[in-house]
Amino acid sequence: MTLPTKRIAESTVRRLSMYLRYLEGLDAVGQRTASSDELAQLCGTTPAQVRKDLSFFGSFGKRGLGYPVHVLTERLQEILGLRQAWQVVIVGAGKIGSALAEYRGFKQRGFQVVGVYDKNPEKIGRPWGDAVVRDMSTLASDVTAHHVDIAVLAIPADDAQDVVDQIVTAGIRAILSFAPTSLHVPSHVAVKTVNMAMELEGLSYALTNRGA
Amino acid sequence: MTLPTKRIAESTVRRLSMYLRYLEGLDAVGQRTASSDELAQLCGTTPAQVRKDLSFFGSFGKRGLGYPVHVLTERLQEILGLRQAWQVVIVGAGKIGSALAEYRGFKQRGFQVVGVYDKNPEKIGRPWGDAVVRDMSTLASDVTAHHVDIAVLAIPADDAQDVVDQIVTAGIRAILSFAPTSLHVPSHVAVKTVNMAMELEGLSYALTNRGA
């Protein structure tokens, strides 16, 4: 069904995700079609970029009219793999993991939190959202037993690689890390890192060198 | 002092930030020099990339030896604008803002939280870290009065553009947004957006299309 002949750039996938967000909004208010120009303005990109991105996956639009909102919404969900449920564990029962689990769009889009883990004895056993914080020592075996797809790492940088090695061995397939460190994984495991310090430092750079 | 003749790519700046993180670590344990190869392995990039990135700002290394850790650390801090204090406000007194303010590297690198804002009357006036949550209606005037440099937005997508417009008018120069929406600002304002949903969807895409 989804058969992009070439490898799709990460930047393209990020934009697809953004198109989807706005298309869902347009669909909700009953708008039937949207042009590449309209999508581009909403997403802060260019019409040509929108058309090119979508063209990798087929031709959905009608010339003279634009793209059918509802159809394209479903197609993007399919392309992005959002029409199925993913099993997610959150590692680190702190503020970040909590913020993520709280975010309504999270569950809505098929990301099911099946476990929360921490190594701090004071946190283990405590209720946490719908779940209970479990001992990190059971993480690896749980990942294997429940076929967990994605692990969200919200733990200190120094602990991150060790946990990654464990869950990779246990069969994890994707990792979203908030630890400010680079992670080494085999090539079949997908990794994204969100590094807040890096973003802030990017702003600091921009403020410092704005004239140049 | 810092005079990169060309515009520096955002990806380069992100890597500089990462080099700095590891260099600080090496410096702390007393290592005197580091080769491009060592830095590349730590950061998950290539030696050529490291050398190219650093070469934009001058030649810091010694052939046959590598880069002087301490000198390069200071130079990168300077380049990234981290040898001065930035005034930061956090908008939205929720989990994300709290996680950020809690992060020790935050203050350590010169990002001073001078105010936390929320529009929820139940939160206004409550203690929050070292500060007290203030009414969002005072945000704009505070930004102007205290020459705030950076605003961290941890609020719902629907509220984001409105707040952005206010603080831009009030003189903000940089924004780090966690709201899952694109923001429109004049070109003299720097913006970074961290979109967790987008990252997760990127992983979903990778899981779905891993074979291709």
Next chain:
DNA sequence: ATAAGTTTGTGAAGATTTTCACAAGCTCCC
């Protein structure tokens, strides 16, 4: 002092991503 062994700095080549530009196709109105 010399030779052997490293490692930087950097033009040039290569790869990737974005933008351009326009033919082809669709709608709507008269």
Next chain:
DNA sequence: GGGAGCTTGTGAAAATCTTCACAAACTTAT
């Protein structure tokens, strides 16, 4: 039904970013 007016889809061009490859320069050993 035909023409005016939009909008897509897409090769090709342009821009951007990464990798290559090697001379130059430094260290260390002898």
